[in-house]
Amino acid sequence: MEKMWSGRFAQDASSLLEHFNASILFDQKLYREDIEGSVAHAQMLAHQGILTHEELVLIESGMAQVLSEIESGSFEWKIGDEDLHMAIEKRLTNIIGDAGKKLHTARSRNDQVALDFRRYVLRKNGEIVKGIQSLMGAIVDIARLHTTTLLPGMTHLQHAQPINFGFHLLAYAAMFKRDIERFESSYIRNNVSPIGCAALAGTPHNINREMTAKTLGFDSVSINCLDTVSDRDFALEILFNISTLMMHISRLSEELVLWSSYEFRFVELSDEYSTGSSIMPQKKNPDVPELLRGKTGRVYGNLMGLLTVMKGLPLAYNKDTQEDKEGVFDSVETAEISLEILREALKTMTVKPQNMESACKLGHLSATDLADYLVAHCGVPFREAHFITGKAVARAEALKIDLSEIAYEELHAIDSRIKEDVLRYLSIEHSMNARTSQGGTAEVRTLEQILYFDHYLKDVK
Ligand code: ARG
Numbered sequence: 467m468e469k470m471w472s473g474r475f476a477q478d479a480s481s482l483l484e485h486f487n488a489s490i491l492f493d494q495k496l497y498r499e500d501i502e503g504s505v506a507h508a509q510m511l512a513h514q515g516i517l518t519h520e521e522l523v524l525i526e527s528g529m530a531q532v533l534s535e536i537e538s539g540s541f542e543w544k545i546g547d548e549d550l551h552m553a554i555e556k557r558l559t560n561i562i563g564d565a566g567k568k569l570h571t572a573r574s575r576n577d578q579v580a581l582d583f584r585r586y587v588l589r590k591n592g593e594i595v596k597g598i599q600s601l602m603g604a605i606v607d608i609a610r611l612h613t614t615t616l617l618p619g620m621t622h623l624q625h626a627q628p629i630n631f632g633f634h635l636l637a638y639a640a641m642f643k644r645d646i647e648r649f650e651s652s653y654i655r656n657n658v659s660p661i662g663c664a665a666l667a668g669t670p671h672n673i674n675r676e677m678t679a680k681t682l683g684f685d686s687v688s689i690n691c692l693d694t695v696s697d698r699d700f701a702l703e704i705l706f707n708i709s710t711l712m713m714h715i716s717r718l719s720e721e722l723v724l725w726s727s728y729e730f731r732f733v734e735l736s737d738e739y740s741t742g743s744s745i746m747p748q749k750k751n752p753d754v755p756e757l758l759r760g761k762t763g764r765v766y767g768n769l770m771g772l773l774t775v776m777k778g779l780p781l782a783y784n785k786d787t788q789e790d791k792e793g794v795f796d797s798v799e800t801a802e803i804s805l806e807i808l809r810e811a812l813k814t815m816t817v818k819p820q821n822m823e824s825a826c827k828l829g830h831l832s833a834t835d836l837a838d839y840l841v842a843h844c845g846v847p848f849r850e851a852h853f854i855t856g857k858a859v860a861r862a863e864a865l866k867i868d869l870s871e872i873a874y875e876e877l878h879a880i881d882s883r884i885k886e887d888v889l890r891y892l893s894i895e896h897s898m899n900a901r902t903s904q905g906g907t908a909e910v911r912t913l914e915q916i917l918y919f920d921h922y923l924k925d926v927k
Contacts, residue, residue, distance in 0.1 A: 470552050489549045489788050495795060497536050499582040499589075500550055501529050504558075506681040507661060508569055510674050516572065521565040528562035529554075551575050551582075572673045574665035576695040576783040581661045583791060585682065587704050590798045591653045595646050597805035598711065599926055602642045604809045606919045608817070609635040613912045615819040616826045616894050617732070625829025628898040629907040631822060636915045641714040643922060648707045656700040659684035663691035666782040696782040698772065698790045705769040708797045709762075715804055716762040719755030722811070726752050731821045736814035739807070754811045761800050768793030823894075830859050830869035832897040836877075839891045844883040854881050870894050 469479065479487075505526055512522035532554055535541040547553035552575075559566030609632035619629035659679035662669070668691045675687045688694040725732035735752055743749035775789045833855050840851035857880050862869045865876070870892045877884045890896055902908040905915075 469548070470556065484545050487548060488545050489791065490543055490545060490547055490553060492792050492795065493550045494543050496582040496586055497550055497554065499585040500554055500578070501533050503578065503581045503585070503661060503682065504554070504569060505529050506678045507573055509681060510678045511571060513677060514672055514674055516671055517568055521568060524562040524565040525558065525569055528558045528566060531561055532557050549575070551578050572662070572664060572669040572671035574695070576665050577660050577663040580663070580695050581659070584656065584660060584700055587700055587794065588653055588657060591649045591704060594708070594798070594801055594805070595649050597802060598642050598646050599923060601805050601809045602639050602919065603923055604813050605635050605639050605642070606916060606923065608812060609639070610916055612817060612819070613909050613916070615817070615822055616898055617822045618825050618829060618831055619907070625831055627834055628826050628831045628894045630898055630909065630912055631817065631819070632916070633907040633912045636912065636919065638714065638718050639919050643919070645707065645711045645714060648710065652700070652703040652707060656703065657685045658688050659686070660688050660694045663688065663694045666692055666695055692782045696779070698776055698787060701790050701794050702769070702772055702776070705772060705794060705797055708801045709765050709769050711801060712762040712765045712804065715808055716759045718808070719758040722755040723752045723759070730825070732818055732825070734816045734818065735811060736816070738814055739811040754807055758804050758808060761804060765797045765800055768797045826894045827868045827870065830862060831894055832870050832892045833859055835891045835897045835900060836869065836888070839888055840881070840883070843885070846883065
């Protein structure tokens with residue numbers, strides 16, 4: 467098959483090279499960006515008098531036909547065409563004749579691929595943000611139902627202080643909000659047009675880069691052509707943003723795995739989003755959160771992969787850069803399905819408030835409250851209060867009860883400054899609601915946080 471670049475070659479490329487060199491099997495995903503970019507480029511060329519109006523009309527109608535062939539599945543993607551840019555241009559020329567051969571004036575595949583790939587990444591920034599917003603909405607809705615559901619808050623995976631389940635979930639809402647902000651700021655930074663940079667140095671043709679940028683929805687035109695055709699930091703940003711998002715998804719998934727085990731039984735995943743065992747008939751496995759945790763690994767791998775591809779490249783375009791796409795496609799698709807399935811798994815899971823509350827009776831969750839009581843009501847310095855509380859905990863352990871259930875007399879015997887009103891402070895519910903400082907777990911503060919996220923989600927809709 468004759469190549470577009472075959473002028474200076476005497477022999478055909480080996481088929482081994484064709485397979486090794488081609489990106490067409492994966493970059494065809496960029497067909498829409500490629501066609502829109504070409505049409506905008508042709509419109510600019512016509513506006514500048516580089517193409518005639520008739521040539522432009524032919525290019526526009528030919529591209530409309532190529533687009534419909536691709537979308538109907540009749541377009542033939544051939545390895546020999548190497549990449550989508552050449553396949554589309556070749557088909558255009560088949561359809562419209564010589565006008566098609568003028569399209570590549572003042573352009574190179576280097577700025578063309580930089581354009582297509584950047585526009586794909588920008589579009590996916592927006593779509594992923596929508597996915598995160600929808601997941602956040604589901605999380606806030608569950609949180610709303612559980613602002614008084616007591617849950618052992620943990621550090622080191624050990625019972626620490628009582629919180630409410632809504633407050634716990636809202637921690638993830640806060641993480642996902644920052645994730646959204648990262649995608650949004652990447653979008654703003656990278657919404658800069660590469661087209662018109664040509665191979666590396668710009669072009670002698672009298673082009674109008676502002677015009678193509680405007681047609682394609684960019685905020686501005688890139689400042690330096692050598693940088694523009696060469697760097698892939700916009701792709702690294704989405705890979706990093708997805709990695710951080712998946713890290714958050716993975717932590718929540720880990721909690722779902724723990725919470726749905728017999729040791730916790732805080733939640734039960736719905737049958738729809740659980741799987742069975744091929745040998746143990748009694749089992750219900752949390753495959754969804756486990757896979758979400760697992761898929762985080764490949765997403766990190768894609769980030770490391772592209773960082774490594776880029777690290778030794780001299781300016782400007784190098785073929786190594788063709789390795790930028792598959793990892794990004796994979797991370798984007800992983801993020802999209804992960805957001806959706808996590809949202810559905812959360813929406814359909816059953817929360818078990820009673821099990822959460824019984825777990826609060828283990829581990830003396832209100833011990834800090836006894837120390838705080840000694841400080842606030844008995845004038846005891848905190849260090850000493852900590853020591854006295856330690857004794858009270860040891861006594862409760864000896865009695866095989868939780869500190870929240872200890873009799874007043876037991877405490878009074880340990881320190882006579884302790885009065886009967888102490889019992890109120892030791893209740894788990896009181897302990898949770900006592901944490902009224904800003905951002906704290908008290909029901910009033912949790913409700914405030916729900917309002918904050920409701921407001922945020924309403925604004926973005
Ligand atoms: N398929 C190439 C890529 O994905 C397009 C750019 C090729 N440019 C070149 N000068 N070989 O990077």
